[in-house]
């Protein structure tokens with residue numbers, strides 16, 4: 001993807017929690033560039049900084065240090081308040097493991113919520129919510145409450161909601177962690193469809209090497225650093241099962257690497 005356009009890039013992204021003796025370096029000078037329409041899978045042992053990366057990229061937490069660049073803009077210090085909340089609202093979409101839908105609102109209202117909060121016209125809100133629901137294959141469930149939907153359907157609603165304001169980057173932390181394997185595959189196919197039809201850039205944190213086979217790129221974290229990365233074409237295997245074994249072996253090798261152990 002040499003000439004692919006960068007949608008978002010960060011450099012020296014660092015997060016240190018706590019003070020002095022209790023300091024934890026959760027993320028340690030990470031450089032990452034995301035190309036338009038790329039699905040990036042983030043993997044690594046527990047505590048390696050994956051969720052921290054997502055929180056910083058999503059503007060949920062300010063970094064201790066780091067710069068950011070959007071599209072062909074200039075490098076600048078990572079956002080702080082008040083810019084960080086604009087960035088979070090305008091540039092980022094979030095999908096979570098437990099869907100996080102509002103239980104008193106219908107599927108369509110949940111999808112529309114970001115536009116309602118942004119004060120868009122009623123006509124625009126209704127048209128776009130319907131469009132998104134159709135794109136995720138849930139038109140006939142528009143008037144249902146989350147409690148009347150399956151887990152996979154709820155996650156489709158959550159994906160539609162995350163995309164309705166056309167974010168530059170969709171972030172997902174274990175989006176299939178609460179779904180069975182058949183439904184997980186459907187949701188992963190949906191992410192691929194969003195990449196193909198909308199050119200959506202997507203970053204997904206996962207523990208599951210099978211899920212990671214859906215990435216255009218897999219990046220491996222350890223001790224807050226990006227220690228390895230593989231493009232899809234470098235991942236060895238005839239099918240997803242074989243490729244997931246390859247990814248699992250790479251993951252085990254970075255977890256056991258004695259040189260890097262602290």
Ligand SMILES: Nc1ncnc2c1ncn2[C@@H]1O[C@H](COP(=O)(O)OP(=O)(O)OP(=O)(O)O)[C@@H](O)[C@H]1O
Nearest residue numbers: 017018024025026045046047048049050051052053
């Ligand atoms: N709010 C916090 N205060 C202090 N330390 C934190 C905080 N959040 C995360 N950490 C520490 O930062 C490091 C990275 O945590 P993080 O949650 O990013 O890991 P992770 O890769 O997502 O792990 P997991 O796979 O278990 O979800 C860990 O050592 C963690 O204990």
Ligand SMILES: [Mg+2]
Nearest residue numbers: 047050051052
């Ligand atoms: Mg985590």
